[in-house]
Amino acid sequence: MSESFEPLLDVRGVTLQYRTAQRIVTATHRVSFSVFPADRFVLLGPSGCGKSSLLKAVAGYLDPVEGEFHLRGRQIKNPGPDRMMVFQEFDQLLPWKTVQENITFPLLSTKRLPKAEARERAAYYIDKVGLSAFAGAYPHTLSGGMKQRVAIARGMAMEPEILLMDEPFAALDALTRRTMQDELLRLWDDTKFTVLFVTHSINEAIKVGNRILLLSPHPGQVRAELDSLPREDPDPAALLGLERHIHDMLFA
Amino acid sequence: MNQMTPPPKRPDREYAVTAFAGLDAVERPIPAWERIWNQGWVRKVVLIVLLAIVWEGYGRFLDNELLFPTFSATVEALLANLANGVLPNRAATSIKVLLMGYTIGVSLAMLLSVAAINTRIGNDLLETLTSMFNPLPAIALLPLALLWFGLGNGSLVFVLVHSVLWVVALNTHAGFRGVSPTLRMVGRNYGLRGFRYVVAILIPAAFPSILTGLKVGWAFAWRTLIAAELVFGVASGAGGLGWFIFENKNQLEIPSVFAGLLTVILIGLAVENLVFRTVEARTVRRWGMQH
Numbered sequence: 001m002s003e004s005f006e007p008l009l010d011v012r013g014v015t016l017q018y019r020t021a022q023r024i025v026t027a028t029h030r031v032s033f034s035v036f037p038a039d040r041f042v043l044l045g046p047s048g049c050g051k052s053s054l055l056k057a058v059a060g061y062l063d064p065v066e067g068e069f070h071l072r073g074r075q076i077k078n079p080g081p082d083r084m085m086v087f088q089e090f091d092q093l094l095p096w097k098t099v100q101e102n103i104t105f106p107l108l109s110t111k112r113l114p115k116a117e118a119r120e121r122a123a124y125y126i127d128k129v130g131l132s133a134f135a136g137a138y139p140h141t142l143s144g145g146m147k148q149r150v151a152i153a154r155g156m157a158m159e160p161e162i163l164l165m166d167e168p169f170a171a172l173d174a175l176t177r178r179t180m181q182d183e184l185l186r187l188w189d190d191t192k193f194t195v196l197f198v199t200h201s202i203n204e205a206i207k208v209g210n211r212i213l214l215l216s217p218h219p220g221q222v223r224a225e226l227d228s229l230p231r232e233d234p235d236p237a238a239l240l241g242l243e244r245h246i247h248d249m250l251f252a
Numbered sequence: 253m254n255q256m257t258p259p260p261k262r263p264d265r266e267y268a269v270t271a272f273a274g275l276d277a278v279e280r281p282i283p284a285w286e287r288i289w290n291q292g293w294v295r296k297v298v299l300i301v302l303l304a305i306v307w308e309g310y311g312r313f314l315d316n317e318l319l320f321p322t323f324s325a326t327v328e329a330l331l332a333n334l335a336n337g338v339l340p341n342r343a344a345t346s347i348k349v350l351l352m353g354y355t356i357g358v359s360l361a362m363l364l365s366v367a368a369i370n371t372r373i374g375n376d377l378l379e380t381l382t383s384m385f386n387p388l389p390a391i392a393l394l395p396l397a398l399l400w401f402g403l404g405n406g407s408l409v410f411v412l413v414h415s416v417l418w419v420v421a422l423n424t425h426a427g428f429r430g431v432s433p434t435l436r437m438v439g440r441n442y443g444l445r446g447f448r449y450v451v452a453i454l455i456p457a458a459f460p461s462i463l464t465g466l467k468v469g470w471a472f473a474w475r476t477l478i479a480a481e482l483v484f485g486v487a488s489g490a491g492g493l494g495w496f497i498f499e500n501k502n503q504l505e506i507p508s509v510f511a512g513l514l515t516v517i518l519i520g521l522a523v524e525n526l527v528f529r530t531v532e533a534r535t536v537r538r539w540g541m542q543h
Contacts, residue, residue: 059437059441060440061437061440078440079437079440079441079443080441080443081441081442081443083441084441085437085438085441087434087437087438089432089434091432091434091435092434092435092438094435094438094453094456094457095456095457095539095540095541096456096457096459096535096539096541105442105452106441106442109442109443109444109448109452110442110443138538138539138540139540140539140540140541141540
């Protein structure tokens with residue numbers, strides 16, 4: 001069915017390698033997948049499966065030694081604001097800018113919007129992530145969860161072709177993580193953006209994603225690509241079944 | 253050994269939480285004297301007053317104006333020289349040359365560090381040049397400078413640039429290298445490159461180190477300038493503070509020598525506490541990069 005659509009992001013036979021002082025390490029081996037508009041596409045796998053490397057390569061920080069990345073038919077070569085990244089680290093916000101300025105800065109520096117409109121859009125997304133009271137605050141005064149919210153708002157305000165999220169909730173405490181997952185889904189319900197999401201948590205993958213790519217480690221290879229469960233009725237038996245199925249594929 | 257008994261079964265309990273009416277119950281103001289003592293400048297002024305008292309006491313005990321004039325005699329000489337316009341004049345001459353050398357030195361340091369962070373050969377150039385020239389005292393270059401630029405501000409500016417350039421470049425470069433990889437990636441994610449990347453990401457992110465470099469460079473520049481003026485004195489009738497000190501020593505006006513030294517100290521204190529402290533408060537402290 002999805003074959004009739006054009007994929008938004010097309011990853012074809014990508015091999016990624018790291019070069020350290022002593023050796024060359026293969027992070028992924030001939031990985032292929034396609035992400036379609038409004039997908040919540042999850043890259044899932046244990047550490048060492050190259051999922052973060054894949055995301056960094058989609059972002060343009062890493063060149064593949066084999067294979068190609070195409071975004072709407074154009075080959076990806078450099079980092080750019082059409083693929084906004086949300087990192088795991090809390091230090092991804094510019095400490096010398098307030099919450100609002102952090103969101104308007106990329107809008108202004110890429111000349112997407114004039115000043116007044118950039119401010120308006122920033123205010124809109126700050127409100128969406130529930131941080132209106134902190135628009136003038138500097139990042140160091142915020143908690144980890146709030147910083148990640150700002151990073152997500154910054155990414156969404158740019159309205160990129162695809163939002164790239166590199167384990168954005170991994171450094172949060174369990175309670176905040178669950179709230180953030182719910183918030184992300186709520187934001188998606190509003191704007192139906194496309195997101196490529198990296199995680200090592202099976203539970204998070206099923207909850208956040210609609211489509212899951214399983215990667216096996218050393219080097220990363222595609223093990224499976226599956227649909228997640230429908231969000232509306234979380235049938236406990238089906239959830240447990242899918243979790244176990246994924247677990248078995250990854251560790252058997 | 254004692255037998256393993258399971259812990260007793262306890263009922264679930266719920267408690268009512270006391271509601272506090274206003275903020276008064278939770279917050280209390282800090283007493284006035286503590287708030288005053290919490291001001292950094294108050295503590296510093298107290299320290300300076302104490303030092304002045306010790307100085308005055310020792311000067312009176314020694315009772316030898318040629319060796320160690322008292323604080324009051326120094327202040328008297330300072331006020332007299334301020335009133336007759338000599339000291340402001342000399343200070344202005346020094347500061348003018350100082351700012352010239354400092355600005356040129358800092359600009360060159362920035363160019364060098366930007367080249368060093370962007371290219372490998374620039375990095376090698378910076379490392380080699382700093383390891384060669386940083387240990388070289390600026391005063392040692394003065395004879396050469398006099399030969400090349402003659403008796404005038406040119407020579408002073410040359411040695412000033414030398415004293416500022418390397419330390420600022422070293423600190424700036426260290427700061428650039430310390431910028432977190434995440435912030436670098438964020439900058440590139442925005443599509444920033446080259447000059448805009450340096451200005452929008454690297455310089456603010458490295459600002460704590462850059463500021464340290466600027467402060468140390470400023471101190472080095474002062475030392476070098478006063479020393480250089482002491483060595484070769486006056487150029488075209490308009491000497492600086494170093495010349496003022498030298499001249500008064502020759503005339504055995506020791507309180508005025510002290511007044512000259514005191515002026516250097518006062519300018520240093522003013523720049524540190526007014527200029528650098530303000531910059532710090534508005535930047536790195538506000539951004540939470542320094543506490």
